[in-house]
Amino acid sequence: MFRIVEKRLLAPDIWLMNVEAPRVAKAAQPGQFVIVRGTEDGERIPLTVADYDREKGTISIVIQAVGASTRKIVAQNDYLADFAGPLGQPSEFIHEDIETLRGKKFLFIAGGVGAAPVYPQVKWMHEHGIEADVIVGARTKEMLIIIDELRKVAGNLYLSTDDGSEGFHGNVTALMKDLIDNRGKHYDEVITIGPMIMMKFVALATREYGIKTIASLNTLMIDGTGMCGACRVSIGGKMKFACVDGPEFDASLIDFDEAMRRQRMYKSKEQVADHRCRIGRGK
Numbered sequence: 507m508f509r510i511v512e513k514r515l516l517a518p519d520i521w522l523m524n525v526e527a528p529r530v531a532k533a534a535q536p537g538q539f540v541i542v543r544g545t546e547d548g549e550r551i552p553l554t555v556a557d558y559d560r561e562k563g564t565i566s567i568v569i570q571a572v573g574a575s576t577r578k579i580v581a582q583n584d585y586l587a588d589f590a591g592p593l594g595q596p597s598e599f600i601h602e603d604i605e606t607l608r609g610k611k612f613l614f615i616a617g618g619v620g621a622a623p624v625y626p627q628v629k630w631m632h633e634h635g636i637e638a639d640v641i642v643g644a645r646t647k648e649m650l651i652i653i654d655e656l657r658k659v660a661g662n663l664y665l666s667t668d669d670g671s672e673g674f675h676g677n678v679t680a681l682m683k684d685l686i687d688n689r690g691k692h693y694d695e696v697i698t699i700g701p702m703i704m705m706k707f708v709a710l711a712t713r714e715y716g717i718k719t720i721a722s723l724n725t726l727m728i729d730g731t732g733m734c735g736a737c738r739v740s741i742g743g744k745m746k747f748a749c750v751d752g753p754e755f756d757a758s759l760i761d762f763d764e765a766m767r768r769q770r771m772y773k774s775k776e777q778v779a780d781h782r783c784r785i786g787r788g789k
């Protein structure tokens with residue numbers, strides 16, 4: 507069992523849990539994810555790492571309660587049954603030479619819950635003396651999350667809302683274009699995490715500017731183990747698995763339309779209220 511040391515509502519239906527998992531915290535890197543099961547008979551859900559503290563041995567995860575299994579996880583107050591990881595490939599930039607990274611200008615673009623996995627990446631850069639700007643977008647002011655934390659580690663933090671209730675009135679792509687076209691900003695690399703449709707339009711826009719762009723396909727994952735095949739995605743015409751080969755890929759090579767079709771295939775299953783995992787429990 508894994509102790510929940512903090513549980514906090516960030517926005518309607520979006521929870522942050524800080525969980526004691528020392529071995530996961532010791533090995534976690536930005537860009538990776540964990541597989542979580544709320545109760546012994548619950549479904550295993552892959553969730554990206556939203557922060558880690560190696561000294562305290564804790565990992566933060568952010569969960570949007572959208573289906574039966576995620577609701578079961580956020581209903582837990584004291585312990586989670588399983589917490590396995592870290593899994594997936596770390597962000598590509600952690601393997602790059604630090605001086606080379608310091609010479610580049612990064613822009614992170616997060617949509618909705620995507621702000622959570624963006625945070626450890628920007629924090630990592632901040633800790634290594636690399637300045638990165640961040641755009642966080644959401645439908646409304648209430649849906650903007652992890653803003654105070656990001657403000658401490660981002661070079662510049664820009665907010666956008668669809669209804670104009672906070673920051674730029676419009677979507678993240680329009681804000682990025684505004685920064686580049688009207689406010690003299692220049693970026694060498696964009697990293698985007700959020701809804702698939704948002705990442706598709708970010709990638710289309712950055713292609714016009716010739717900016718290298720990385721997108722995270724964590725929302726495509728179902729079991730996160732390479733077994734279910736749900737996260738298959740075409741990258742430059744080659745078949746890859748988001749959970750094993752990713753979740754981050756060169757956005758210019760991702761077939762976003764195919765990925766969105768795959769994502770829709772499982773929508774009805776996510777709403778099943780009485781899922782019972784019977785794998786490997788001898789029941």
Ligand code: FES
Pocket residue numbers: 726727728729730731732733734735736737738747748749750
């Ligand atoms: S999520 Fe099942 S194979 Fe990747």
